[in-house]
Amino acid sequence: MLKYLIKRLIGIIPILFFVSIFIFLFVHMIPGDPARLVAGQDASLQDVEMVREELGLDRPIHVQYFSFVTNILQGDLGTSLKTKRPVLEEISQRFMPTFWLTVWSMAWAVIFGLLIGVISATKRNKWQDYLGMFGAVSGISLPSFWLGLMLIQLFSVQLGWLPTGGMDSWKSYILPSITLGAGVAAVIARFSRSSLMDILKEDYIRTGRAKGLHENKVVWGHGLKNAMIPVVTMTGLQFGFLLGGSIVIETVFSWPGLGRLLIDSVSFRDYPVIQAEMLLFALEFILINLIVDLLYGVLNPQIRYE
Amino acid sequence: MAETMLKIEDLKTYFYGDDGVVKAVDGVTITINKGETVGVVGESGCGKSVTSLSVMRLLHDTPGEIVDGSIEFQGKNLLSFSEKEMRQIRGNEVAMIFQEPMTSLNPVYKIGKQLEEAIQLHLKYDKQKAREHAIQMLKLVGIPRSDEIVNEFPYQLSGGMRQRVMIAMAMACRPKLLIADEPTTALDVTIQAQILDLMRTLREESETSIMLITHDLGVVAEMCDRVVVMYAGKVVEETDVYTLFEDPKHPYTRGLIGSVPKLGKNANRLDSIPGNVPTPSNMPKGCKFAPRCSNVLKVCLEKEPVLEKVEANHTCRCWLYQNTETVGV
Numbered sequence: 001m002l003k004y005l006i007k008r009l010i011g012i013i014p015i016l017f018f019v020s021i022f023i024f025l026f027v028h029m030i031p032g033d034p035a036r037l038v039a040g041q042d043a044s045l046q047d048v049e050m051v052r053e054e055l056g057l058d059r060p061i062h063v064q065y066f067s068f069v070t071n072i073l074q075g076d077l078g079t080s081l082k083t084k085r086p087v088l089e090e091i092s093q094r095f096m097p098t099f100w101l102t103v104w105s106m107a108w109a110v111i112f113g114l115l116i117g118v119i120s121a122t123k124r125n126k127w128q129d130y131l132g133m134f135g136a137v138s139g140i141s142l143p144s145f146w147l148g149l150m151l152i153q154l155f156s157v158q159l160g161w162l163p164t165g166g167m168d169s170w171k172s173y174i175l176p177s178i179t180l181g182a183g184v185a186a187v188i189a190r191f192s193r194s195s196l197m198d199i200l201k202e203d204y205i206r207t208g209r210a211k212g213l214h215e216n217k218v219v220w221g222h223g224l225k226n227a228m229i230p231v232v233t234m235t236g237l238q239f240g241f242l243l244g245g246s247i248v249i250e251t252v253f254s255w256p257g258l259g260r261l262l263i264d265s266v267s268f269r270d271y272p273v274i275q276a277e278m279l280l281f282a283l284e285f286i287l288i289n290l291i292v293d294l295l296y297g298v299l300n301p302q303i304r305y306e
Numbered sequence: 307m308a309e310t311m312l313k314i315e316d317l318k319t320y321f322y323g324d325d326g327v328v329k330a331v332d333g334v335t336i337t338i339n340k341g342e343t344v345g346v347v348g349e350s351g352c353g354k355s356v357t358s359l360s361v362m363r364l365l366h367d368t369p370g371e372i373v374d375g376s377i378e379f380q381g382k383n384l385l386s387f388s389e390k391e392m393r394q395i396r397g398n399e400v401a402m403i404f405q406e407p408m409t410s411l412n413p414v415y416k417i418g419k420q421l422e423e424a425i426q427l428h429l430k431y432d433k434q435k436a437r438e439h440a441i442q443m444l445k446l447v448g449i450p451r452s453d454e455i456v457n458e459f460p461y462q463l464s465g466g467m468r469q470r471v472m473i474a475m476a477m478a479c480r481p482k483l484l485i486a487d488e489p490t491t492a493l494d495v496t497i498q499a500q501i502l503d504l505m506r507t508l509r510e511e512s513e514t515s516i517m518l519i520t521h522d523l524g525v526v527a528e529m530c531d532r533v534v535v536m537y538a539g540k541v542v543e544e545t546d547v548y549t550l551f552e553d554p555k556h557p558y559t560r561g562l563i564g565s566v567p568k569l570g571k572n573a574n575r576l577d578s579i580p581g582n583v584p585t586p587s588n589m590p591k592g593c594k595f596a597p598r599c600s601n602v603l604k605v606c607l608e609k610e611p612v613l614e615k616v617e618a619n620h621t622c623r624c625w626l627y628q629n630t631e632t633v634g635v
Contacts, residue, residue, distance in 0.1 A: 201367060203409040209364055210404075211424040211475070212397035215389075225414050301414060301459040 001297075008290050015286060016279070020072075023278040024065050027271055034269040038081050055081065068275065078272030082265065087276045090261065095280075097167055098250070098257035102242040104173050105181035110235060112181075113188025114224075117231075120189065121196035122219055132189060139186025148179040148252040165254035176253040180246055184238045191234050196227040228299050236292035240285045308339035310381075311483050311515040312361065317375035319353075319360045321368065328586040330356040330370060332539035335613075336517075338483070343509065343516040345530035345547070347523065347562065351583050353539040354519045358485045361517075362402055363392050379483065398428040401476035405488035407469035411460035417444075418456030421475050428479045443474040447504055466497035470504065477508055487519045502528050523566050527551060535559050538583060538594035541613055545620040555622040557599045593625065601626060 035052035036043075043051075052058050056067065071078060077087035120132035155175060156164040163172050199205065200223055208218040243258075250259035258277060265273035297303045319331040331353040338344045346354045359365055360372055363384065377384045379400060384392070396402075404410045412420060421440035425431055431439060437456065444452035447470040460468060469489065476484060486505065490498040502525065509516060518529055526533055526547065533550045535543040535558065543556040554560045561579035581598040590596055596606040605625050613623040 203404060203406050204412040206364060206367075207404065207410045207472075207475075208412070208423075209366065210362060210396055210402045212393045212395070212427055213423065214393065222412050222415070226412070299414065301416075302461050 005290075005294075008293075012283070012286050016282065019282040020069060020275075020279060021065070023275055023282075024068060025061075027274050027278070028061060028064075030266070030269060030274075032269045034081055034271055037269055072279075077276040080265075080273050081270045082268045082273075087272045090273055091258070091276055091280065094256060094258045094261045097255060098243065098259065101173065101176055101180065101249075101255060101257060102239065104177035105184065105242055106235070106239055108177065109181035109184035109188060109238075113185040114192050114231075116185070116189040117192025118196060118219060118224065120193040121200065122215075124197060129193075133193070136186040136189040136193075139182045139189075142182070144179055144183060144246070145248045145252050147182060148175070148249060151175045151179060152252075165252075167256055172253075176249055176255055179252070180242060180249050184235075184242070187238065188231060188235060192224075192227060192231045195230050196223055199223050199227045202226070225299060229296060232295050232299065233292055236288050236295075240281075240288045243281070243284045243288075308342070310337060311340050311342070311379070312336070312338040312517065313376075313378040314357070314361065315376045315378070317357065317360060317377060318373045319356050319365070319370050320373050321370045323369055325587060329539050329589075331360060333375070334536070334539070334541055336534050336541070336544075338515050338517055340482075340515055341509070341513045342532065343518055343530045345526040345533040346517060346519045346536060347521060347526055347533055348536035349521060349583050352536045354521075354536055355487055357536075358402070358487050358517060358519055361485060362396055362400060363387075364396075364402075394428075397424045397476075397481075398479045399481055400483045400485065401479065401481035402485045402487065403469070403472050403476050403489045405491050407465050407472055407492060410472055411468055413460055416457055416459055417463070417471055421456070421471070421478060424475060425478050439478065440474075443478045444471070446477070446508075447471070447474040448500075449474070466493055466500065469493060469497075469501055473501070473504060473508070477512070477514075480512060481514060483515045483517065485517045485519070488521070489518075490525060491520070491522070498525075505529065523551075523562060535562070538589065540594065540623065541621075542595065542623045543621065544613075545617075549617075549620055553620075555616055555620065555627055556595075556624050557601050557626070558595050561598075561600075593623075 033048075035048050035055060035057055038055070039048045039051040049058075056064060059067075068078075075088075077091070079085065080087055080090050083090065116132040116135060120129040120136075123129050152164050152175060155162045161171075162175055163169075166172055196219070200219070205218060205222060208222045209215070213221075247259040247263055249255065250257045251263065254260075258280075261273065262277050264270070265277070314334060314336045317331055317334045318329070321328040321330050334353065334357055336344065336346065336357070346357065348354050356365075356368075356370060359368075359370075361377055361379075361384065363372075365371065372385060375385075379395070384395065387395070411417070418437060418440050421443060422433070422436040425436040425439050426433070429436075429439070440456055441452050444455055449455055449467060449470055455463070455467075455471075460471075463471065469492075473489075484505075489505070490501050493501060505516070506529065508514065516529075518525070520526060530547045532546050533544065534541055535550075535556065537558050543550075543554070543559045550559065551563065554563055558579070561577070564577040565579065567576055579598055584590060584594060584597065590607070592608045592610055593599070593602075593606040594610070596602050599606065603625050611623050611625045611628050613621050614628055616622045616627045
């Protein structure tokens with residue numbers, strides 16, 4: 001197990017290396033001149049060239065990439081072109097809000113998604129199933145910005161219960177996490193429903209009933225653990241996407257997270273911030289995949305990592 | 307007269323599908339006495355398994371429904387039981403072994419836990435005592451290293467071992483009636499013999515009644531006291547095991563026995579019953595077996611015979627033996 005973990009962690013290094021090349025190339029392909037943006041619209045051509053030299057953007061691209069990588073290896077992600085602050089500082093400040101928003105969204109998405117999925121699967125083709133799946137289809141189809149705006153309209157503007165945006169207290173988490181989690185909850189509900197419906201046809205479910213177990217124990221105990229494998233995969237991927245910071249939701253709720261930072265830095269051509277953020281997203285996905293793989297081992301005893 | 311353990315009377319279990327009603331079990335009557343082993347024989351789709359699932363009231367995931375008849379277990383009508391009362395019977399007084407040992411155990415739980423579940427539920431043992439009992443049961447069914455096996459997962463065991471576990475699970479609460487639905491069908495021959503041996507030993511030790519569902523007449527000859535032959539949801543013949551093999555009456559039973567290969571008899575081809583079990587949508591009007599029967603009479607195609615006594619201990623549903631006066635043809 002430990003050996004497997006170490007092997008997987010070492011495996012991350014080459015992946016990140018290739019990812020860094022792609023990120024670097026793509027970021028430099030974005031049209032627009034960062035030197036011009038830093039120097040300002042009215043700056044003379046001479047000033048712009050000076051800024052370019054100062055930022056090292058005049059060097060050949062492979063030299064730039066090389067210094068990018070060596071700096072990262074030394075723990076230096078560079079300085080933001082816009083704020084002139086270290087990128088690491090910029091990102092770490094934005095990471096926690098997005099992280100907690102993601103955790104809350106996922107928490108309730110998993111709880112409600114599973115609940116709806118299990119009820120729908122056990123009450124197949126009854127009104128509970130139709131209601132659950134109506135909710136799930138709505139959750140998938142409703143655009144999140146629209147849902148967010150509607151929630152703000154109802155709970156903030158009309159009722160005045162919750163703040164419209166920002167991140168001041170626990171109350172600020174409620175609306176954005178519901179908005180962000182709705183789609184995920186819907187996907188989890190549909191996945192767990194279909195997965196559990198297949199599992200409930202298995203012979204060992206009948207064995208459980210033949211033992212005299214209560215139906216709840218058969219479904220939640222014997223059924224759900226078997227049904228969880230596809231659900232875990234999907235949930236892990238969703239978690240990765242959410243950790244990237246939902247650009248739309250963070251904008252709607254003025255959330256000081258990574259999504260908004262990305263938008264800002266792209267519009268300013270803030271190369272170092274964009275690169276660092278992309279690299280962070282890649283790392284997050286790799287780590288989540290690793291966690292999902294380890295969870296498989298917990299769920300399915302036939303998977304043992306040597 | 308021996309004590310009656312299970313009395314299925316005129317049981318009708320119908321399936322309601324898109325193409326209408328399928329009469330999977332259509333008026334079946336079976337009685338099993340204490341300590342007796344009754345074989346229920348027939349081809350696939352004749353309603354054997356549905357009969358057994360009806361007794362356990364485990365038709366959950368099927369569109370099946372018990373529409374008529376009664377199932378009395380020790381004098382109590384199981385059909386009048388609530389789901390809660392049924393749960394106290396299942397796995398406790400009436401236990402069941404299924405055909406597929408490979409898929410009948412939950413792959414994600416350890417063997418021990420799966421056994422202890424029923425033990426803790428019905429015998430009200432604490433965890434420690436349930437574990438000891440589980441190990442004891444595994445020893446009883448001949449599983450080596452049973453104190454280690456309880457910590458293993460089903461995939462680590464072979465098919466024969468898994469069926470032993472299933473038997474241990476079924477016998478754990480000392481049931482009065484064991485329903486075994488094709489318990490050896492999925493196993494290879496040497497393992498079959500071991501499992502049958504084991505069931506016989508357990509039966510002798512515990513005086514459990516067994517309802518043995520099979521299509522294998524060899525298993526019937528080995529295990530059963532009495533045999534019920536089913537065809538298309540109905541009982542067509544019932545007698546004790548010796549009479550069945552010596553003097554089968556119904557052409558279907560004769561066909562079944564004739565299609566078993568015999569040692570020493572030099573036959574190039576095995577006898578077989580032509581055709582298939584009729585599909586529910588084109589059930590023949592008269593005797594359900596008439597289209598495949600080699601002794602078919604005119605009356606067979608028009609009217610269905612009733613199950614009638616042909617000898618003291620022998621009933622048969624066939625026009626060849628019907629007392630024409632009582633039926634009034």
